[in-house]
Amino acid sequence: MHDEMLWSVLRAPMEFHHKSPQGRILNRFGKDIDAVDTEIPDRLSDCIACGVWAFIAVSLCCVSAPPFIVFMIPMALIFLYVLRIYVGTARALVRFSTVSTSPIFEHYSELIDGLTSVRAYSLEQAETMEHYMRVDVNSGVFVSMMDCERWSCVRQVTLCAIITLVACTLANLSAFNIFMGSIPVALLAVCVNYAMSTAETFKWFVMTAARTEAHMSQAERIFEYCDLKEEDELHKEGVDTEWPTRGEVEFDHVCLRYAGSAQETLSDICFKIGGGMKVGIVGRTGAGKSSLLVALMRIFEITGGCIRVDNVKLSDVGLHDVRKRISIIPQDPVLISGERREYRLNS
Ligand SMILES: Nc1ncnc2c1ncn2[C@@H]1O[C@H](COP(=O)(O)OP(=O)(O)OP(=O)(O)O)[C@@H](O)[C@H]1O
Ligand SMILES: [Mg+2]
Secondary structure (H helix, E strand, O other): HHHHHHHHOOOHHHHHHHHHHHHHHHHHHHHHHHHHHHHHHHHHHHHHHHHHHHHHHHHHHHOOOOOOOHHHHHHHHHHHHHHHHHHHHHHHHHHHHHHHHHHHEEEEEOOOOOOHHHHHHOOOOOOEEEEEEHHHHHHHHHHHHHHHHHHHHHHHHHHHHHHHHHHHHHHHHHHHHOOOOOOOOOHHHHHHHHHHHHHHHHHHHHHHHHHHHHHHHHHHHHHHHOOOOOOOOOOOOOEEEEEEEEEEEEEEEEOOOOOOOOOOOEEEEEEEEEOOOOOOOOOOOOOOOOHHHHOOOOOOOOOEEEEOOEEEEEEHHOOHHHHHOOOOOOOOOOOOOOHHHHHHOOO
């Protein structure tokens, strides 16, 4: 699941990475994978063990004192009813818990990136409060999860006590020959003994089943990321290994609209740049200069028209080939502290 999700995230279009905060992605690879690796197998094996043990204990009770089955059927139905309410709430709370963890990761990574700005504007106090607020929201969900568990525990313990009480009452009535007089006392003792353990095992079965089900929402979140839309193919057949040789770039009625944006950033752009020419593109900020390169590198796919490099349509070339064979020097400055020689920039 991890590898599938990793591949899916790496192959997701750039639009996905623009929309999804880093913290959210980190959370799926951290907390959700951890739940699938440790929580779900542990809870599931406990649940199976308790389920088998409860089944054996109930069967023994019913075999040793058959009238007990009449009482166990409504009790099992009440247990299932409590389980249904608890599981639904617990599942939603586990989901809230994982969702409310992402903002903590997001804030943390943003803080590390912008540490210099935070210090320059003396925002340490405000950022600390913001961090506490996000942690508070997450802790609030955790407290609610504990409350929910206690709610279910109280009901289950009460039901367990009723089961034990009924088994003991039946045994006492039988001892005085009032009810079930034909059942030997030894078998009634077995019934009481197993009724006590059944009650406890039933409780654990319900708890572990509910926890397994609740953690399944984390597996669901992983599956959601395993099925992301993919970018175009990385390699395509029929592209010359030497392409591009001249470096002639042609934009033919190109349109580009960023996802979620109402307007087209590039609208019906047509120009042709001959091979070897040096060209400067001038425009006010936000005019779409960088978007031309975004379209050229196929970081965002164009919504109309076509781009040709050396008379080959970019859409006919695999993404790896386009991005490897066209070089770009990014606009964002990269500041490195230290000596140039140390980083061997000139070697
Ligand atoms: N990833 C994106 N998602 C949505 N809109 C975007 C995205 N990148 C850029 N835009 C929008 O597209 C328009 C053009 O942006 P672009 O970065 O191409 O302009 P520019 O001419 O390079 O500006 P500058 O001179 O500031 O670098 C702007 O309105 C910008 O807000
Ligand atoms: Mg720009």
